[in-house]
Amino acid sequence: MAGIAEVAARAGVSKATASRALSGTGYVSDATRERVRRAADDLGYVPSAGAVSLATGRTQTIGVVMPYVNRWFFAEVLEGIQRSLLERGLDLTLYDAKPGTEGRARIFDDFLARKRFDGLIAVGLEPVNQELERLTRIGRPIVSVVGDGEETSVVAVDDDYAARRATEHLIGLGHRDIAFVGGAPESHWAHVDQQRLAGYQRAMNDAGLADRVRHVHSPVTMPGGYAASVDLLGDARRRPSAIVGVCDEVAIGTIIAARRLGISVPSALSVVGIDDHEFADMFALTTLQQVPREQGTAAVELLLAEIADPPRARTRLRIPSRLIVRNSTAPMDGIDPGAPLL
Amino acid sequence: MAGIAEVAARAGVSKATASRALSGTGYVSDATRERVRRAADDLGYVPSAGAVSLATGRTQTIGVVMPYVNRWFFAEVLEGIQRSLLERGLDLTLYDAKPGTEGRARIFDDFLARKRFDGLIAVGLEPVNQELERLTRIGRPIVSVVGDGEETSVVAVDDDYAARRATEHLIGLGHRDIAFVGGAPESHWAHVDQQRLAGYQRAMNDAGLADRVRHVHSPVTMPGGYAASVDLLGDARRRPSAIVGVCDEVAIGTIIAARRLGISVPSALSVVGIDDHEFADMFALTTLQQVPREQGTAAVELLLAEIADPPRARTRLRIPSRLIVRNSTAPMDGIDPGAPLL
DNA sequence: TTGAAAGCGGTACCAA
DNA sequence: TTGGTACCGCTTTCAA
Numbered sequence: 001m002a003g004i005a006e007v008a009a010r011a012g013v014s015k016a017t018a019s020r021a022l023s024g025t026g027y028v029s030d031a032t033r034e035r036v037r038r039a040a041d042d043l044g045y046v047p048s049a050g051a052v053s054l055a056t057g058r059t060q061t062i063g064v065v066m067p068y069v070n071r072w073f074f075a076e077v078l079e080g081i082q083r084s085l086l087e088r089g090l091d092l093t094l095y096d097a098k099p100g101t102e103g104r105a106r107i108f109d110d111f112l113a114r115k116r117f118d119g120l121i122a123v124g125l126e127p128v129n130q131e132l133e134r135l136t137r138i139g140r141p142i143v144s145v146v147g148d149g150e151e152t153s154v155v156a157v158d159d160d161y162a163a164r165r166a167t168e169h170l171i172g173l174g175h176r177d178i179a180f181v182g183g184a185p186e187s188h189w190a191h192v193d194q195q196r197l198a199g200y201q202r203a204m205n206d207a208g209l210a211d212r213v214r215h216v217h218s219p220v221t222m223p224g225g226y227a228a229s230v231d232l233l234g235d236a237r238r239r240p241s242a243i244v245g246v247c248d249e250v251a252i253g254t255i256i257a258a259r260r261l262g263i264s265v266p267s268a269l270s271v272v273g274i275d276d277h278e279f280a281d282m283f284a285l286t287t288l289q290q291v292p293r294e295q296g297t298a299a300v301e302l303l304l305a306e307i308a309d310p311p312r313a314r315t316r317l318r319i320p321s322r323l324i325v326r327n328s329t330a331p332m333d334g335i336d337p338g339a340p341l342l
Numbered sequence: 343m344a345g346i347a348e349v350a351a352r353a354g355v356s357k358a359t360a361s362r363a364l365s366g367t368g369y370v371s372d373a374t375r376e377r378v379r380r381a382a383d384d385l386g387y388v389p390s391a392g393a394v395s396l397a398t399g400r401t402q403t404i405g406v407v408m409p410y411v412n413r414w415f416f417a418e419v420l421e422g423i424q425r426s427l428l429e430r431g432l433d434l435t436l437y438d439a440k441p442g443t444e445g446r447a448r449i450f451d452d453f454l455a456r457k458r459f460d461g462l463i464a465v466g467l468e469p470v471n472q473e474l475e476r477l478t479r480i481g482r483p484i485v486s487v488v489g490d491g492e493e494t495s496v497v498a499v500d501d502d503y504a505a506r507r508a509t510e511h512l513i514g515l516g517h518r519d520i521a522f523v524g525g526a527p528e529s530h531w532a533h534v535d536q537q538r539l540a541g542y543q544r545a546m547n548d549a550g551l552a553d554r555v556r557h558v559h560s561p562v563t564m565p566g567g568y569a570a571s572v573d574l575l576g577d578a579r580r581r582p583s584a585i586v587g588v589c590d591e592v593a594i595g596t597i598i599a600a601r602r603l604g605i606s607v608p609s610a611l612s613v614v615g616i617d618d619h620e621f622a623d624m625f626a627l628t629t630l631q632q633v634p635r636e637q638g639t640a641a642v643e644l645l646l647a648e649i650a651d652p653p654r655a656r657t658r659l660r661i662p663s664r665l666i667v668r669n670s671t672a673p674m675d676g677i678d679p680g681a682p683l684l
Numbered sequence: 685t686t687g688a689a690a691g692c693g694g695t696a697c698c699a700a
Numbered sequence: 701t702t703g704g705t706a707c708c709g710c711t712t713t714c715a716a
Contacts, residue, residue, distance in 0.1 A: 003708095003709060003710085004709070004710060004711095005709080005710095013686075013687085014686065014687045014688075015687085015688095015709090015710075015711090016686070016687055016688075016689090016711080016712080017685085017686055017687070019710065019711060019712085020685095020686090020711090020712095023710095023711080025711085025712090026685090026712085027685055027686085028685070028686085029685060029686090032685080032686085046455050046456055046457070047456075047709080047710070048396065048708080048709050048710070049392075049395070049401075049456055049457075049458045050391075050392050050393075050394075050395035050396035050401070050708080050709080050710095051392075051396050051692090051708070051709035051710040051711090052392075052709080052710060052711080053391070053392035053692095053710095054390065054392035054393050054396050054691095054692045054693065054694085054708085054709080054710075054711095055691085055692055055709080055710045055711040055712080056692085056710080056711065056712095057692080059391075059392070061435070061458075069411060069417050069420055069421060069424075070414070070417035070418060070420075070421060070620075072412070075411050075412035075417060076412060078411055078436075078438075079411060079412060079438060082411075082436065082438040083438075083445065086438070086445045086448060086449070086453075087445075089448075089452065089453075091435050091453070091456075091458060092435065092436050092437075093403070093433050093434065093435050093436075094420075094424065094434050094435075094436045095434075096420075096421060096424040096425075096428070103425065103428045103429075106428060106431075107428070110431065111428075111431075111433070113388050114388055114389075114391055114433075115388070115391075116391045116403075116433060221620075222621060222624070223620065223621060223623065223624045226624050253624075256598075256624070259601055278412075278563075278565065279564060279565060281565065282564070282565045282568050282595075282598070345692095345693055345694080346693070346694060346695095347693080347694095355702075355703085356702070356703045356704075357693090357694080357695090357703085357704095358695080358696080358697095358702075358703055358704075358705090359701085359702055359703070361694065361695060361696085362695090362696090362701095362702090365694095365695080367695085367696085368696080368701090369701050369702085370701070370702085371701060371702090374701080374702085389693080389694070390692080390693050390694070392692080392693075392694090393692070393693035393694040393695090393708090394693080394694060394695080395694095395708090396692085396693080396694075396695095396708045396709065396710090397693080397694045397695040397696085397707085397708055398694085398695065398696095398708085399708080
């Protein structure tokens, strides 16, 4: 309840001086600063956020928009962002913008327009045109995590590369019958998934396996990958010898399906994912690592820089990912496609 | 950028009238209101959050504190909260307070003290005494999700009951050798886990199986449950015929471990969890359902009521959970403890 | 180095 | 039913 006026009174100075002493802006003698500080402490003074933001135009808050919080990647990015902001004393306001919901429309139409933040981080948002327009007219710095937007700065891994590398790993092991699992039919499709499929296709083409390209649709979730894989692997005749999952969640779904069906991984089926999910180790999943937490912290740094020092050109931070070989992939040689059991 | 003054000017009224017309407070003729509305629309007027909160003392924001966002339960609760707030036009500020981190200390010492919210929802926080003290001195309504706190209103399932019911289900199937997996050594231990262990113990006692009580420690995660279960199930002689997981994540870890070891579920091992996790169906897990999303929305309703109409007595909302029988539990009769294979 | 005072953009009381 | 005006609590010129 104590305001800066009381702090000033107690320290025997004016509000102006108290403000300067506390915020570290402008000239204040060391002695006074000390006195003001002590007064503030004694009174348990906490500045009123509303007043500060009214006076300065800064909210000390960063907005985060994402379509999910309950998927590994998003939750990890969120944690990374949160940690960075915490260190800097900034608040985080979360907007959960699920595609195709009216809540999402409200977020773009109402919530974001309020500008209750100094900058915005958009994680895997994949805004459609109209949404993009809303975003840019906010007039606050924006950093995207994931995506290809020209409109904002971006932090992302090279999805095309990751999938290509994953596929090449399998090809290197002698596999030729390699399917790509995950992602919806091409029409309404996430950009990441497209990039990864493209990387897979490129690797297949480059190896002269263009005719073996096979894309199995599936929701990008563990249960989704599981269901799709039960289908795919059910018929021994159509079964590939290796699978690239669009992400670890799908790849793990595949492994679970394989175990369910008594197909041994990796001796009868190789599986590779992209992510290095927290469960990857438990399933001995070979994967292309990305560290979303670091993408989150990188996004914060980039955003704060753009807030402090207005937007020159857009920055594009492409993060490399490396192959982590565990035990879900094996050379083709040993495979007996007819052998279904563990 | 347009302020209420410009809206007022355009509508040919005073700021006061414009404010009343827009906020719906106080008398305004229909004609004027209409005129003001139109003016606001034309100008794309959006009130400044800082000014509003300075003037009214309300932030139109709800704070949410939780120790994790990357675990199923927490993410679901968060989504429930988010959805409710979205409908009401309220912002959500997230505080990620991981136990034992210095970030957590900062949250309690600095962030929460700023009161940048009209009310607070604490999800599975399990505050220690000093933290609790901080919480109460904020002087804003607080609702807890999970927990037993006397200090705040609470929304939670009856954990003791859920675990008891789960255990009774197994006992009813003829199992006697039932272990409880999950939770740290008693010392620094989450309240939920304690309650659930207690429920398990009670059911065992009531069935005259007190001497069979067995608590296997494990991190409350899927990989944690997996690792602990590999240990537990590895030695056929010590192997129980059934397991109660402290939550679905642990129970699923157990199932995965069992499959890994070639122990068939449910014919050689019954497993029951608590949650009805999104993966429960995929693993055919029998479980006691809770719907965290609904706990989130309930918490919002409770909190808003307390904000609107100050805190009479603390409310305690205990949500019942029901048994969902899938295919991870089976009668004891058929079990041949010696038979390890699928 | 410090203080007085004018905003920042609304809300709400009091008169008219 | 409407308008004038005093705040809300802090920052920031501008003078002293």
